Amino acid sequence: MSTFDDPFDADRSLRAACVCGQHRSAAEHEQSALALRCEPAESEDKRYEGVVASAVMRAMFPQDAARRAFLKSVGASTALVALSQFFPLKTATEVFAGASAPEKKDLKVGFIPITCATPIIMAAPLGFYAKHGLNVEVVKTAGWAVIRDKTINKEYDAAHMLAPMPIAISLGLGANAIPFTVPAIENINGQGIVLAVKHKDKREPKDWKGLKFAIPFDYSMHNYLLRYYLAENGLDPDTDVQLRSVPPPEMVANLRADNIDGFLAPDNICQRAIYDGVGFMHLLSKEIWDGHPCCSFAASREFITTAPNSFAALTRAIVDATAYASKAENRKQIAEAIAPANYINAPVTVLEQVLTGTYADGLGGVKTDEKRVDFDPFPWQSFAVWMLTQMKRWGQIKGDVDYKAVAEQVYLATDTRKLMTEMGLTPPSSAYKSFAVMGKTFDPEKPDDYVASFKIRKQS
Amino acid sequence: MTSSLRLRAGLLSIALLAAFLGIWHLATRSTATVAAMNPEYAKLMGLTATQGKSAMPGPLDVGAKLWEHLRRPFYDNGPNDKGLGIQLGYSIARVGTGYLLAVLVAIPLGFLIGMSPLLSKALDPFIQVLKPISPLAWMPLALYTIKDSSISAIFVIFICSVWPMLLNTAFGVASVRKEWINVARTLEVGTIRRAFTVILPAAAPTILTGMRISIGIAWLVIVAAEMLVGGTGIGYFVWNEWNNLSITNVIIAILLIGLVGMLLDQILARFTRMVTFPE
Numbered sequence: 001m002s003t004f005d006d007p008f009d010a011d012r013s014l015r016a017a018c019v020c021g022q023h024r025s026a027a028e029h030e031q032s033a034l035a036l037r038c039e040p041a042e043s044e045d046k047r048y049e050g051v052v053a054s055a056v057m058r059a060m061f062p063q064d065a066a067r068r069a070f071l072k073s074v075g076a077s078t079a080l081v082a083l084s085q086f087f088p089l090k091t092a093t094e095v096f097a098g099a100s101a102p103e104k105k106d107l108k109v110g111f112i113p114i115t116c117a118t119p120i121i122m123a124a125p126l127g128f129y130a131k132h133g134l135n136v137e138v139v140k141t142a143g144w145a146v147i148r149d150k151t152i153n154k155e156y157d158a159a160h161m162l163a164p165m166p167i168a169i170s171l172g173l174g175a176n177a178i179p180f181t182v183p184a185i186e187n188i189n190g191q192g193i194v195l196a197v198k199h200k201d202k203r204e205p206k207d208w209k210g211l212k213f214a215i216p217f218d219y220s221m222h223n224y225l226l227r228y229y230l231a232e233n234g235l236d237p238d239t240d241v242q243l244r245s246v247p248p249p250e251m252v253a254n255l256r257a258d259n260i261d262g263f264l265a266p267d268n269i270c271q272r273a274i275y276d277g278v279g280f281m282h283l284l285s286k287e288i289w290d291g292h293p294c295c296s297f298a299a300s301r302e303f304i305t306t307a308p309n310s311f312a313a314l315t316r317a318i319v320d321a322t323a324y325a326s327k328a329e330n331r332k333q334i335a336e337a338i339a340p341a342n343y344i345n346a347p348v349t350v351l352e353q354v355l356t357g358t359y360a361d362g363l364g365g366v367k368t369d370e371k372r373v374d375f376d377p378f379p380w381q382s383f384a385v386w387m388l389t390q391m392k393r394w395g396q397i398k399g400d401v402d403y404k405a406v407a408e409q410v411y412l413a414t415d416t417r418k419l420m421t422e423m424g425l426t427p428p429s430s431a432y433k434s435f436a437v438m439g440k441t442f443d444p445e446k447p448d449d450y451v452a453s454f455k456i457r458k459q460s
Numbered sequence: 461m462t463s464s465l466r467l468r469a470g471l472l473s474i475a476l477l478a479a480f481l482g483i484w485h486l487a488t489r490s491t492a493t494v495a496a497m498n499p500e501y502a503k504l505m506g507l508t509a510t511q512g513k514s515a516m517p518g519p520l521d522v523g524a525k526l527w528e529h530l531r532r533p534f535y536d537n538g539p540n541d542k543g544l545g546i547q548l549g550y551s552i553a554r555v556g557t558g559y560l561l562a563v564l565v566a567i568p569l570g571f572l573i574g575m576s577p578l579l580s581k582a583l584d585p586f587i588q589v590l591k592p593i594s595p596l597a598w599m600p601l602a603l604y605t606i607k608d609s610s611i612s613a614i615f616v617i618f619i620c621s622v623w624p625m626l627l628n629t630a631f632g633v634a635s636v637r638k639e640w641i642n643v644a645r646t647l648e649v650g651t652i653r654r655a656f657t658v659i660l661p662a663a664a665p666t667i668l669t670g671m672r673i674s675i676g677i678a679w680l681v682i683v684a685a686e687m688l689v690g691g692t693g694i695g696y697f698v699w700n701e702w703n704n705l706s707i708t709n710v711i712i713a714i715l716l717i718g719l720v721g722m723l724l725d726q727i728l729a730r731f732t733r734m735v736t737f738p739e
Contacts, residue, residue, distance in 0.1 A: 113703055124538075137539050138539070138540075139539055139540065139690070139691060140539075140540040140690060140691075140700065141690050142687065142688055142689070142690045142699060146603075146609075146688065146689070146690065149603050149604070150609060153603070153607040153608065153609075154607075155608065155609060249702055249703040249704075249705065250702075252705060253705065256515065272705065274505070275504075275505055275506040275509070276506050276508050276509065276515065276705065277505065277506065277508050277509030340537065340541065341537065341540070341541040341700065341704075342537045342538040342539070342540045342541035343540065345540075345541075345700055345701075345703055345704040346704055347506070349503075349504060349506075353504055358504075359504065360501050360504035360505055364497060364498065364501060365501065366498070366500055366501050366504065
């Protein structure tokens with residue numbers, strides 16, 4: 001019997017099988033019951049009251065059979081009244097809920113104005129932060145290095161970062177080593193390779209020798225995915241092409257000015273280049289690796305220890321927003337909510353094309369791919385291991401790496417799983433999964449073999 | 461005679477402006493050569509692609525947008541979207557703080573340097589090295605050590621506007637005519653009194669010129685600094701609109717930056733005239 005089961009249910013089966021008979025096991029029943037319980041209709045207070053009453057009831061009747069007999073004889077509602085006669089259920093509930101009241105209610109969260117930050121941004125106008133008792137100011141920031149420095153300097157309590165950045169910060173790459181964590185992934189997929197319109201007949205990557213490409217940051221999935229894609233097509237990204245770190249908004253202007261030939265960039269930038277008629281979509285990042293993480297929600301380890309409840313509430317708000325964003329029917333509303341100058345500051349049409357997945361490809365066609373961008377908060381540690389293998393592959397990390405130790409320190413799969421279960425969601429039970437990048441399977445158990453298996457990599 | 465010159469200059473200015481606006485308008489007209497496209501596709505595309513509209517806005521677009529901003533300069537739509545009046549207010553407050561700090565440091569220090577040839581020689585190499593450093597070069601260092609972006613921005617304004625004032629004060633003080641100082645000495649005027657009644661008025665025009673150069677530099681720096689630290693200010697506004705590739709708003713911001721810069725310069729110029737004396 002779990003914390004969230006109804007202890008006043010006399011008909012609850014004592015056997016291991018499911019109570020209602022609709023599910024194969026008690027665990028499965030529990031999951032679906034929890035899923036129902038997470039519906040916004042149910043208030044937080046009610047949920048906590050149930051948890052407290054359940055704990056008291058269980059303490060009084062540790063034997064399931066005895067409790068059942070008691071409930072059968074007096075009835076559930078009488079039992080509850082009787083129980084609250086001599087045990088202050090209300091007070092206990094308040095104490096229980098109070099224990100998780102955030103230490104700090106007014107928080108600042110930094111973001112970069114791209115659609116990857118959708119959950120972080122939309123949680124403000126659509127009230128997800130407020131729902132979890134927080135007053136969050138989302139602050140637009142000029143670039144990845146600035147957001148990193150401002151988060152390290154504690155001007156922001158938490159921030160939107162590229163998925164590899166917290167790993168890089170924790171390892172001290174390009175900054176002082178400060179333990180950072182990722183409680184939630186912001187988005188999966190949602191990037192693309194855009195080429196200048198003049199290259200519309202150069203669709204074979206083999207012909208790209210000598211071209212100039214822009215990426216948003218060195219420690220980005222964009223960098224690793226573009227390098228991976230080029231290398232799989234036989235080009236050495238360090239010698240055959242030029243890769244430049246360019247802030248996303250300048251990418252479109254640079255593409256128009258002919259300073260670069262293309263980029264692997266976050267969306268709305270890709271779609272913006274198409275919208276302005278300067279580029280076309282060569283490939284969605286999803287076609288390189290379907291389900292790849294891109295941006296993350298990051299906080300320093302220090303914030304978690306000094307304000308654990310604020311951190312938990314913030315993570316819950318993000319997970320909630322992410323769940324909302326993952327539903328296709330909500331995407332139009334989200335596009336409108338995040339388009340104003342206060343948030344992303346982009347035309348609604350562009351954001352809608354990105355979020356709904358029905359988009360102009362820049363060559364005169366309209367394409368549809370509902371999974372062009374998707375949202376899934378679970379911070380798979382195998383994602384972190386993959387990023388570490390690529391950091392090693394391209395010489396960003398020298399020497400040996402304890403892949404799993406780093407991944408487990410930075411990607412908080414265990415904590416997020418606990419939180420998600422409490423919220424009535426169904427997180428995966430493992431933190432590692434295998435996946436394929438351009439048809440090549442990645443086994444998180446053998447990262448060193450994986451790095452060694454690539455012919456094109458930086459020789460160290 | 462002078463009034464007719466002024467009139468003619470005014471007319472010429474207006475003619476130049478009209479010519480500039482006319483050329484601008486002609487250069488940014490739509491070049492309506494667009495390939496036919498499927499309407500469903502066209503709906504998803506921007507005007508640049510569908511109507512051959514120039515990516516550069518014309519003067520009419522800018523004018524309309526400017527009017528929109530001027531009608532409600534003080535709106536506040538949350539932390540990342542405020543009216544132009546508020547943004548300019550933030551920028552001026554930042555410039556004011558950094559600049560005042562620079563005045564407080566540069567003028568006393570400049571006085572000391574000007575009055576002591578030893579200090580002047582000793583500090584000269586440092587000043588010469590620090591003076592030409594760009595504000596953007598200071599920024600990462602400031603962010604890293606001060607650990608607060610708004611103070612960093614003020615620090616950068618301070619460090620960039622302090623040098624011209626320091627050098628001009630030192631130069632003004634050092635080049636006060638020797639006869640005047642000697643006369644004061646003969647009359648047995650004390651050092652402090654000599655500094656305030658003889659040297660300060662004599663050096664004031666040079667000091668004010670230094671201050672005028674500095675305010676110009678401070679205003680130049682603020683835009684760069686705010687583009688980097690973000691949040692508020694006219695520099696942030698430029699960056700935010702650049703993010704949206706809204707060249708119209710960027711042009712408006714450029715115009716306003718120029719106007720405010722001119723205003724600040726004119727205020728200092730007036731002060732300079734007040735302390736200038738005929739020899």
